[in-house]
Amino acid sequence: MHDLDFLRTLAVQAAHQAYAPYSKLRVGAALRSAAGHAYTGCNVENASYPVGGCAERAAIAAAVQAEGPGFRLQAIAVAAFGSDGAALPVSPCGACRQSLIEFGADAAVTFRQSDDGWMEVKAGELLPFRFILPSR
Structure with missing residues (x-):
């Protein structure tokens, strides 16, 4: 199993691979599956802004x-960096929060804070009033 520090390191590495020529905000994510495997993703922007994708959903x-x-x-760990290379306190966006909950409402989510520390919460705590498709 990978601990959160390992996932944080992978998220930082993934952020450096991001394609962010427009916002200059590079984001990386690294997750651990219940099966014990690690996967990473980074944000990929596009000149047509809505076409871009977030790091969390890529992972x-x-x-x-x-x-x-x-x-x-x-x-899952999320790391973000500004154009100057400084770490930024960025949590998952709303769409990513919904995606995280889809695959594990009790999953640990860790992301940077402004003091360079890391916050850890459960995915469900990030979006307490999430969308749930009614059963028919």
Whole structure:
């Protein structure tokens, strides 16, 4: 199993691979699946802004591709850096929060704070009033 420090290191590495020519905000994510595997992702921007993708959802897509629809999220780390290379306190966006919950509401989510420390919460705490598709 990978501990959160390992995931944080992988998230930082993934952020350095980001394609962010427009916002200059480079974000990386590294997750651990319930099966014990690690997957990473980075943000990829596009001149047509809505077409870009977030690091967290890129990591989830890599995990689903590798493990299939049974993938379950155990933990994820998110690291963000500004144009000057300084670490930024950026938590997952709303779309990513919903995606995290889809695969593990109890998963640990860790992201940087302004004091260079890391915050850790459960995915469900980030979006307490999440969308749930009603059963028919």
